[in-house]
Amino acid sequence: MKVLLVEDDASLREGMGEIIAEQAEVQAVGTEREALAALDSGRFDLVITDLRIGSHEHGGRIVLEAARRRQQAVAIVSAAAPEEVSRTLRPHVPDAVLVKPFQLDDILTLVERFLTLRQDVERLGTARELPPESAWTEESPGVRRAAVGPDAEAGPAWVRVAPGGGFTWRARAKGGEGLLLVEGDVEVEGERHTAPRFLFVGAGQAPEARSHTGCLALTLALKG
Numbered sequence: 001m002k003v004l005l006v007e008d009d010a011s012l013r014e015g016m017g018e019i020i021a022e023q024a025e026v027q028a029v030g031t032e033r034e035a036l037a038a039l040d041s042g043r044f045d046l047v048i049t050d051l052r053i054g055s056h057e058h059g060g061r062i063v064l065e066a067a068r069r070r071q072q073a074v075a076i077v078s079a080a081a082p083e084e085v086s087r088t089l090r091p092h093v094p095d096a097v098l099v100k101p102f103q104l105d106d107i108l109t110l111v112e113r114f115l116t117l118r119q120d121v122e123r124l125g126t127a128r129e130l131p132p133e134s135a136w137t138e139e140s141p142g143v144r145r146a147a148v149g150p151d152a153e154a155g156p157a158w159v160r161v162a163p164g165g166g167f168t169w170r171a172r173a174k175g176g177e178g179l180l181l182v183e184g185d186v187e188v189e190g191e192r193h194t195a196p197r198f199l200f201v202g203a204g205q206a207p208e209a210r211s212h213t214g215c216l217a218l219t220l221a222l223k224g
Contacts, residue, residue: 006035006049046114051078071199093204121220125180154221166210173221176202184215
């Protein structure tokens, strides 16, 4: 798992980076420009950014928007209450809010949520235990879905898209959804991804996804 940490306070950035490094690979930057450059050059399973970066009161919004375009999860760090942060960022919705002052366990719990999501979807995707043909339903022309287990709203679900097929990707759960592209390719928000690739769609998002060659993917809701 790889995490991008955006924090302009050097001492706090160093301390948070050391904690996150216990669970994941971390790239820590101190400016909005560095954050955007990092997002341009690599992929992250989680972006943790302060709402205010340097002189930009809402610099975290710009980072969030850039990460969203690349289907990457975002947690906002702020002294404000989560409800106030959400109002400030509308229409965007962060996938998590880390409220200052926070404790060591708060950071560890935050990273663990997203780490677990990726681990779980990769484990299920690697096992590749596809549901029987009778479990698949056609959601739209060229797009079929099959839930795994009794929880159709938050449990794992397989998605198969025929070549040239497309769908509107909405998270089935309130907190967002991870997707592991197992086969083929998918284009989301104008960016083309090829298997194997982990993507994330947050609450309130509904990007258009399309597969040129056809694809098989597994989705799983973020817990907590």
